[in-house]
Amino acid sequence: MNPAASTVVAVHTVPVSLPARPELVVRGAKGSHAHSDFLLVRVVTSDGIEGYGEVSATPLWSGEDGASARHFIAGLLGPALLGRPLAPVGALESLLDRLLAGNPFTKAGLATALWDAYARTLEVPLAVALGGAYRRQVPIKISLSGDGPELERAYAAAVAAGFRAFKVKAGFEVAADVARVCLARELAGPAAVLGVDANGGWSRVRARESLRGLAAADLSYVEQPVAPEDLDGMAELRAQGPPVVADESVFGRTDLIRVIRAAAADVVSIYLGKAGGPGRAVALAALAESFGIEVVLGSNGELGLGAAAQLQVACALPALSSGIPSDIIGAHYYAEDVLEWPLDSDGALVRLGDGPGLGVRPREDLLRRFH
Incomplete structure (x- = not known):
């Protein structure tokens, strides 16, 4: 498939909240990290390729969290991507910067999904x-x-x-x-x-x-x-x-x-x-x-x-x-x-595995939540 001819047709998100293993909870000078809220991101292209990403953010560390990420992706960043060519992905990253100041963790989750879709379209690992x-x-x-x-x-x-x-x-x-x-x-x-x-x-x-x-x-x-x-x-x-x-x-x-x-x-x-x-x-x-x-x-x-x-x-x-x-x-x-x-x-x-893109995919129950 040709990524230059592929466009973004959908952007979806699913919130996930998980506790850390109690014996491994990080307790540092900036505070404890015993629980994390995530936002999983899915991008769908006109070729039917799905790319996935993850927003991992904690307010104490970045001023972002799953709720703020979902707000910006659903209301601002996601709609702006629709209909745009998947490649070059760098142009889409620049678009995200023009639309939203700061919030690098939110942009990273969305950018990861775009890069994942791009590499899957090429049928190569993202590292390649x-x-x-x-x-x-x-x-x-x-x-x-x-x-x-x-x-x-x-x-x-x-x-x-x-x-x-x-x-x-x-x-x-x-x-x-x-x-x-x-x-x-x-x-x-x-x-x-x-x-x-x-x-x-x-x-x-x-x-x-x-x-x-x-x-x-x-x-x-x-x-x-x-x-x-x-x-x-x-x-x-x-x-x-x-x-x-x-x-x-x-x-x-x-x-x-x-x-x-x-x-x-x-x-x-x-x-x-x-x-x-x-x-x-x-x-x-x-x-x-x-x-x-x-x-x-x-x-x-x-x-x-x-x-x-x-x-x-x-x-x-x-x-x-x-x-x-x-x-x-x-x-x-x-x-x-x-x-x-x-x-x-x-x-x-x-x-590193041999699969395309990130080489992994979410659990089936989470995939159903995307729909």
């Missing part, structure tokens, strides 16, 4: 449509939270799911953070990849104190140690300790350029949601790589469709961090998934 695939499998990690027995339960659940690489939530008081991370290192052993994620919760002084106290923990990296706007503080910490990962500091291209100019990070954590979709995420990663900054795929607690999109993007990137696994956790984090068949993931790696 995006310029890859450069790899067939991606190393992954999971977050650990809590103190003492609570952390031990989280670690046991993560290991039972197959995870061997971790990041520990911090950004609180120095003594508690040091004790938590040191316990995680004791549990994981000296060879495991172990990082700390402060979610911007430390001041520069507390960051320096915490990292001094954690010297014996042999951290693999420190993620967003200080406030997102404190790029000078991040640059200062880069010179003193483990590699610095910019997360909250980078949503889009303008943010990334600021980080580059400030020499504030060794690695940047790219989200499909923050970037605004798969195509934008690949472009953002290419910009980072051109300045010698490594890339990992970060997570906003995506479900199966979002995790499948993360995987496709990770495989489409010419370079991906060799030392820090990505956060493609998918159904490992929730009590249930939305996919007909889960991604091929054993906790250590997630593997």
Whole structure:
């Protein structure tokens, strides 16, 4: 089929709300993530091809959620796409930007559905449509939270799911953070990849104190140690300790350029949601790589469709961090998934399939809700 001759004929959404597995609930400096509201998106083309996406947004993090996403897609973005050519998808992404300021997670869910439909029309995996695939499998990690027995339960659940690489939530008081991370290192052993994620919760002084106290923990990296706007503080910490990962500091291209100019990070954590979709995420990663900054795929607690999109993007990137696994956790984090068949993931790696587009589809009961 010719995607240039295919047009968008329908856009539908289905809200989904799911709790996280209690033992794996993320408790970070920005708050807890025990429950998530999602909006699943379906795009239908004139050739009868269906593409799927997922809006994964939390108000505390992005100012968006499933309700706001549904409002904008149903009342503004979806109607504007009807009758327009599917290709080039980049032109449709630009249209979304002209219609709605901000709201990158909402746009990302819709853009993912458009890219999925485009790749399915070409009958290739999305990673191929995006310029890859450069790899067939991606190393992954999971977050650990809590103190003492609570952390031990989280670690046991993560290991039972197959995870061997971790990041520990911090950004609180120095003594508690040091004790938590040191316990995680004791549990994981000296060879495991172990990082700390402060979610911007430390001041520069507390960051320096915490990292001094954690010297014996042999951290693999420190993620967003200080406030997102404190790029000078991040640059200062880069010179003193483990590699610095910019997360909250980078949503889009303008943010990334600021980080580059400030020499504030060794690695940047790219989200499909923050970037605004798969195509934008690949472009953002290419910009980072051109300045010698490594890339990992970060997570906003995506479900199966979002995790499948993360995987496709990770495989489409010419370079991906060799030392820090990505956060493609998918159904490992929730009590249930939305996919007909889960991604091929054993906790250590997630593997790319051969199917077209995202290579996955929603469960049958959710497909019926689209109708």
